[in-house]
Amino acid sequence: MIEDKNQQRTDLGQIGEFGLIDHLAKNFEIKQSSTIKGIGDDAAVLDFKGDKVVVSTDFLVEGVHFDLSYMPLKHLGYKSVMVNLSDIYAMNAQASQVTVSIAVSNRFPLEAIEELYAGIQTACNIYDVDLVGGDTTSSTSGLVISVTAIGHVDKDNEVYRSGAKPNDLLVVTGDLGAAYLGLQVLEREKEVFKVNPQNQPDLDQYTYLVERQLKPEARKDIVKLLKDLDVKPTSMIDISDGLSSEILHICKNSDVGCDLYETKIPLDPQVISTCEEFNIDSTTIALNGGEDYELLMTISQEDFPKIKANPNLTVIGYITEKNAGAHLVTRADQKIELQAQGWKSFKSTED
Amino acid sequence: MIEDKNQQRTDLGQIGEFGLIDHLAKNFEIKQSSTIKGIGDDAAVLDFKGDKVVVSTDFLVEGVHFDLSYMPLKHLGYKSVMVNLSDIYAMNAQASQVTVSIAVSNRFPLEAIEELYAGIQTACNIYDVDLVGGDTTSSTSGLVISVTAIGHVDKDNEVYRSGAKPNDLLVVTGDLGAAYLGLQVLEREKEVFKVNPQNQPDLDQYTYLVERQLKPEARKDIVKLLKDLDVKPTSMIDISDGLSSEILHICKNSDVGCDLYETKIPLDPQVISTCEEFNIDSTTIALNGGEDYELLMTISQEDFPKIKANPNLTVIGYITEKNAGAHLVTRADQKIELQAQGWKSFKSTED
Secondary structure (H helix, E strand, C coil): CCCCCCCCCCCCCHHHHHHHHHHHHHCCCCCCEEEHHHHHCCEEEEEECCCCEEEEEEEEEEEECCCCCCCCCHHHHHHHHHHHHHHHHCCCCEEEEEEEEEEECCCCCCHHHHHHHHHHHHHHHHHHCCEECEEEEEEECCCEEEEEEEEEEECCCCCCCCCCCCEEEEEEEEECCCHHHHHHHHHHHHHHHHHHCCCCCCCHHHHHHHHHHHHHCCCCCHHHHHHHHCCCCCCEHHHHHHHHHHHHHHHHCCCCCEEEEHHHCCCCCHHHHHHHHHHHHCCCCHHCCCCCCCEEEEEEEHHHHHHCCCCCCCEEEEEEEEHHHHEEEEECCCCEECCCCCCCCCCCCCC | CCCCCCCCCCCCHHHHHHHHHHHCCCCCCCCCEEEECCCCCCCCEECCCCCEEEEEEEEEEEECCCCCCCCCHHHHHHHHHHHHHHHCCCCEEEEEEEEEEEEEECCCCCHHHHHHHHHEEEEEHHCEEEEECCEEECCCCCCCEEEEEEEEEECCCCCCCCCHHHHHHHHCCCCCHHHHHHHHHHHHEEEEEEEHCEEEEEEEEEHHHHHHHHHHCHHHHHHHHHHHCCCCCEEECCCCCCCCHHHHHHHHHHCEEEEEEEHHCCCCCCHHHHHHHCCCCHHHHHHHHHHHCCCCEEEEEHHHHHHHCCCCCEEEEEEEEECCCCEEEECCCCEEEEECCCCCCCCCCCC
């Protein structure tokens, strides 16, 4: 690969805050009929004509949620939108708008921010959402991204974490653990690179894992699928912190217990082979890994015939009475209490 | 004042992310009938029954937008909500919900974050808005706050920056320049304190200035007043970056020019006396100071009788054709082209 030695580097200070917003927003088209006014006024104006409005917001902080040494800025832009759309879909709602705010230090040239916004734009195009607002400001240190996603849902179609009932089936989309393993692979390559910068990483056998980490997809398709199948889940949540933690959120909010079957947890073959290579337990990874952005839901038993043939949906257990507790039923048919390891961004200073 | 030597200091790492959200949210009541579901699910659910929805978002970054050496955390929480509500009111809309996300480093104990949220809560109570979501995460350095405000407006009642017409009156609420001068006073006291930490600051003659900087109020009352007076401005914007910059936004978006009269700009007596003391020009401060959070609007001449007796509204000029340009008409009756100094958060690295 021949490197361009004259890469353009435009200083953010030359452009200023107003200039930057105008510059970044000009490539974004408005496509949603609910967007009356996007970027360029004190606020965006939206019109959902009686639908319920759904709002979710998330932060992505450099050094905490991402490491720019292996996360390309375009992927980061894409992922920052996905993380938020995933929350909207977890309400059984349609995402229609996002606002994106960034705080950046002067070490980022304009071209870097353009890369970030190219990823945001790709996400907006593929997922059919409008960018309608945001704020750009300087930061004293790293890059901070705050995305707010806005969606809407027909009357009575929204699904909360709180509706699970005993005997409901516990259902998950896709497969689990790959994003976390992808992060482990990238971290390992970074350490190798530090020791030997000439070393070219060979990621061929980890392509799925790395893609799940760097370019996750929110499950917009599942909201449509559920509608087509005429299934309304009794509860739903997106898997950002790990299956274990999300199941416990549903149990706590719905005042129920559950039995989760270890043998039923869907794993990609690359997850299984890489866990063997790294000598770690694949169930632990699936339970606590996080960042899968799959959907976890509970479904009434009577809806089982509608979902049983579907390759996107895997039944992994069922809901029990609260006093039965929340358990993992192991391969050896032992019951272990589920614990939320999750992904803790606050590490104790005593660590 | 007797200092409590045993102030409680709870480490954020002990609580974790889920614990922190639960802990901070538990004191907030839901009061808006449009809030169907607040904090505690993947997204908030809002129902505006056909009204248009208005959304605005802003970042506040430590070291860029605030300095914790003189900004108490409670005031910071209050101000971070005000900054966003101000944008909603500038659309002639009612604010009804906010989401607040914070990234904090471990150097902040729980009690500090509680102070911040106490200010947010006070703002929510006084301005009658619900906190419906947010994210709490760790930060590698300072404190970053991202607020998204959501409001609603009756059909055809929204006011953009783009509706000003030649001959419309240029009208401003309150008075200008005090918040910026308050910042100068606080910066000076900080320098004095560095030299002599025993020195007690005497801020008695600057109370109004300091309050405008540390505890600004968004002009919710003006939206109501305009409705009561049966006046719909032709355009409106909030004054966050300075009068000059905001006038130019209206001129650019409305494709018009304007004449602004120096003698008409409303100034508080403390602004005038402090400008004399600091030997700076009060007009420069009013034009470029920023953070006033007053509203700037244009009003059709035929509405003049409805507003002329009102102490909240000051006519400071009028809109002209675009090719006439945007000018300040000075005390000496000279015309000077208006320039947007504003408040630039991106300083060039060459500075």
